[in-house]
Amino acid sequence: NAGVMQNPRHLVRRRGQEARLRCSPVKGHSHVYWYRQLPEEGLKFMVYLQKENIIDESGMPKERFSAEFPKEGPSILRIQQVVRGDSAAYFCASSPPRALRSTIYFGEGSWLTVV
């Protein structure tokens, strides 16, 4: 998976708590993507970020979800006041800058369970 690191791999939260998922891209990659896989479904696009900028968040729910990719440190996907329907696998991927033909490289995912 070319070095995309996600943590935690598994996270259990009670309804109403906050979940924070971290993604460290491949070294040198400045583009990060977050996808969600709901049970029995495929990968749904959530948000696309470059360093310090959100490029496209059209797939992210308007409420309770936010994402950032600071100048230093990993990208964070934050889910506030989690509900059972947020239980899913969240995948992060990264790609190099200005590489339109490049593939994106995925992490191994973070599994969120809301109880």
Added chain:
Amino acid sequence: ILNVEQSPQSLHVQEGDSTNFTCSFPSSNFYALHWYRWETAKSPEALFVMTLNGDEKKKGRISATLNTKEGYSYLYIKGSQPEDSATYLCAPSNTGNQFYFGTGTSLTVIP
């Protein structure tokens, strides 16, 4: 968000059979088409990236073709083996470097 359709949704074949699946996507703002192989509990793994109309790529027993004018790509597996069992995802990317995945074709190869 691009509307990407993959068919069939799932497929069961016998070991040794050849098979193919389809990915359909809007042809406007198209830049590249990516195929990924995704095994359960692992991360999706890149197979091919294609950009030109008529492109054909091959990796072992797996090959793919691209038609950008009509907006589709085919993935072929020749002589399927049990280790080919996985979900195959396609994702067109646009000039904004955004990737939108189809729901995938789940392939099961029966020994």
